[in-house]
Amino acid sequence: MTLRRTFLRAPTALAASTVLALLTACGGGGGGSSTPTTPTPTTPTPVTLTVTHKVRITTSLGDIDLGLDRNHAPITVDNFLKYVNDGFYKSTVFHRVIKDFVIQGGGYARGANGLVEKAATYPAIALESQNGLSNLRGTLAMARTAVPNSATSQFYINTVDNTSLNYPSSDGYGYAVFGQVTAGLDVVDKIRAVATANDVPVSDVTILDAKVIP
Numbered sequence: 001m002t003l004r005r006t007f008l009r010a011p012t013a014l015a016a017s018t019v020l021a022l023l024t025a026c027g028g029g030g031g032g033s034s035t036p037t038t039p040t041p042t043t044p045t046p047v048t049l050t051v052t053h054k055v056r057i058t059t060s061l062g063d064i065d066l067g068l069d070r071n072h073a074p075i076t077v078d079n080f081l082k083y084v085n086d087g088f089y090k091s092t093v094f095h096r097v098i099k100d101f102v103i104q105g106g107g108y109a110r111g112a113n114g115l116v117e118k119a120a121t122y123p124a125i126a127l128e129s130q131n132g133l134s135n136l137r138g139t140l141a142m143a144r145t146a147v148p149n150s151a152t153s154q155f156y157i158n159t160v161d162n163t164s165l166n167y168p169s170s171d172g173y174g175y176a177v178f179g180q181v182t183a184g185l186d187v188v189d190k191i192r193a194v195a196t197a198n199d200v201p202v203s204d205v206t207i208l209d210a211k212v213i214p
Contacts, residue, residue, distance in 0.1 A: 041168035047072055047132035049139075055084055057189070058209040059094075064157075064184035065213070066140055072131040076142055076151070079125045081179065081212065083153050084125035086122060089210040093190055095178055096156075096199050099192045102157040104143055110204055120152035127151065129167040129174035136161050140179035148173040158191045159183060 048122060051067030070077040083089060089106055096104035106113045116149045127148045135141055139158050142151040158165075169176030179187060 041172065044130045044132040044167060046134060049133055049177075051179075051182065053077060053081065054182070054213045055081070055179075056209075056211055056213045057089070057207055059187060059191070060204070060206045060208060062184060062187035064187050065182045066179050067150070067182040068179040069133065072113040072133055073128045073176060075125050076176050076178040077129050079122060080142075080155065082122055084210045084212060087120065088118070088153060089207050092118060092207050094191055094201060094205040094207075097192060097194060097196050097201050097205075098159075098199055100160050101162065102156040102158055103188060103191045104154065104172075105205075105207060106143075107152075107154040110206070115200075118153070121153065122152045124152050127173060128176040128178070129169075130177065131178075133177035134163055135175060135177055137159075138181040138185050139177045140181070141165070141175050141177040144175070146171070151176070156198075157188055159188060 005156050049067070049069045050071050052070040053068040055066045055068060057064045057066065068077045068080065083106070092106055092109050093115065094105040095108040096102070107120075108117055110116075124144075125142075127144065129148075130200050133139070137158055137160050141156055141158065143154040143156050144151040164170070165175045169175065191205050194205060
């Protein structure tokens with residue numbers, strides 16, 4: 001069983017150089033004497049996160065309040081709110097914890113024989129990584145596979161500044177930030193400090209509830 005079908009990859013120099021080399025090699029064919037060039041991604045203009053919606057995640061270690069920014073990430077926020085309002089996140093766990101990187105959840109629950117992946121109930125969404133929001137400590141973003149437009153229910157909270165995850169990142173796409181922790185960063189730090197085996201918490205950190213708050 002793999003716990004990382006939907007994932008984000010911790011940045012390493014080797015991974016970055018390998019991905020960039022592959023991207024450069026994908027230039028395109030055609031005749032003529034001109035040498036194909038790889039377009040240089042334009043870095044989005046940084047914006048200030050604005051809270052338009054609020055969600056409280058009640059975990060087995062305490063509450064985390066999230067401020068969502070629908071002004072800059074409308075597709076992502078609407079998707080997240082659908083899962084919240086459906087009760088999808090109840091009884092799921094934080095299945096990936098890397099102390100100085102992220103805590104990731106929203107896709108696995110405890111079953112009789114271990115962690116079981118919950119099937120996403122909505123189609124994957126378009127990636128909004130070019131919205132100008134940065135992967136800073138305490139921000140909320142979507143996990144995805146290597147395919148850019150593949151995020152469904154899984155999310156992560158940055159435990160440190162991870163600007164290497166911003167668009168274009170090493171894979172050319174980046175990861176979409178859509179909110180931030182407004183209260184409960186101490187709970188995030190409790191979660192990041194739990195004992196893990198292969199980045200999976202030894203004891204479950206469970207989401208007991210997730211709901212929209214005023």
